[in-house]
Amino acid sequence: MAATKGRTPAVAPAYVVLSLLSVVMLFPFLWMLLSSLKDATQIYQMTLFPANPTLDNYVSIFLSRNSRFPQWFLNSAIVGVATTVSVLFFDSLVGYTLAKFRFPGKRIIFLLIISTLMIPTEMLVIPWYALARALKWVNSYWGIMFPGMISAFGVFLMRQFMATMPDELIDAARVDGKRELPIFFAVVLPLVTPALAILAIFNFIGNWNAFLWPLIAVATPRMFTLPVGLANFSGEAGANWQAIMTGATVSMLPLVIVFLIFQKQIVKGIALSGLKG
């Protein structure tokens, strides 16, 4: 908007507002990080920077024998990766089928899947729990993961992307005598990698951060995911604030890394539509 420059001399105040806001948005993260570097004597002093920064809190939550933190981290990683792989496979397969195949009932099936977006998780956790109890899935990885193995939003996203894909490539592969599943993997999926990236990132973030269902689905601390563990940390750590801030920092670390690598896809994904689970 170069043309507006002459008409809007108010660029300096704009930067002041934006920078002040940045402080509000970032200070909690800074305070968390700095608190995690303080020891028990410094944690209650309101100085911004620790006098003697220490990594003892990190050593203690990762290496002390009675800390369950590494287990929670592992649980979250397992749940996040497994559900993301499942969602990528099934959602792109369904999206592809709905975009490129002609068969009776296609429209109804699409509407059926999309209408599930209207059902909030809160309405489903009680029957899910009954189901998990009946099938002895409570307190297992599968119990945490099963409701998120396929995402209706992902189906919608992949269908939109697949619809713009030229039919010629698929037809050419068919003429070559390739079978349908190999065509899907070798021809179709490589063409939609940008959409797969967006879906993978948001699905991983959503599962890494999920709280309500994992809280219900697990029964013992050994099976906690990171958010459930963090919520119970105050009990375990006895209002040990430096340990809580350390746990919070570590729980964010994988996401901050994902975020820095894939910032373009994340901004694009958010701009595409409301992506909250």
Added chain:
Amino acid sequence: MTFAARRAAIAYAFLGIPLVFFVGVRFAPMLYMIAMSFTDWGLLRKTVHVVGLANFASIFADPVFLKSLVNTAKYAVLGTPTVIVLSLCIALILDRVPRGKGVYRLLYVLPYITPVVAVAWVWRWMFQSPPLGIINAVFVSVGLRAHEFLNSATQALPSILAVNVWIELGYCTIVFLAGMQTIPSSIMEAARMDGASGWQLLRRITLPLLLPVTLLLVVVEGIQFLRIFTQVYNLSYQALGGPLDSTKSATLYIYQKAFTNFDMGVAASASLVLFAIILAVTLVQLKLFDRRLNY
């Protein structure tokens, strides 16, 4: 088998597992929940009886449930406009700065990407009473009086609400910015040629053209605030939803009925009420905006 029939068979084969999933893990549970809201289903009970509307009668006679509905309304009615107006202002400012747009956008969206539980505990730490909480330390150092925040029955709900606004702000800003990108610059240029002032451009062109995006955000954020759970669970003091149930949301009430009291039937009817509210609010919003969009 004809070619078309073979292709249809392949399509159904591809859709098999996903259809079982959507029926088994979305539709059937939803129907099961509706059915169970008319029973005395409880995890500790051996048998299940149909009790008609007794669950609904009991929750609407329960002051805690009514309080949780009022709180939920407060979260949604205060939170949604706040986050929409703030993010619109930020997006308008960001849209006109020549440099650094991308960096600010990334900084602002960080709270939306990070785990709600983690940021909730950071805020809980910052909201502590003196001498532990940094916010009160700053208040005292500039001569203001210290506040109870999460420990006060009047300040706790606004505090939790503010944290959720902080979480959602970056998301809404990005959606607004994306909406602004779709406004053709030729319209702006033409209006400017005709001598329109900056304020007129904003009122007559930018805001009306942003109406569809605003509608999307009002619906998404309205649902978001109506469903609020994790923030309340992790930020409330003196028992979940405290102090004195002043922060308890409808979702937290449902959670406690189901998984603390094991009154699954009562919890199911409460979730049906919440679902009806969410659905009604969404439909009314769509309807109201629909009229505005077609003027």
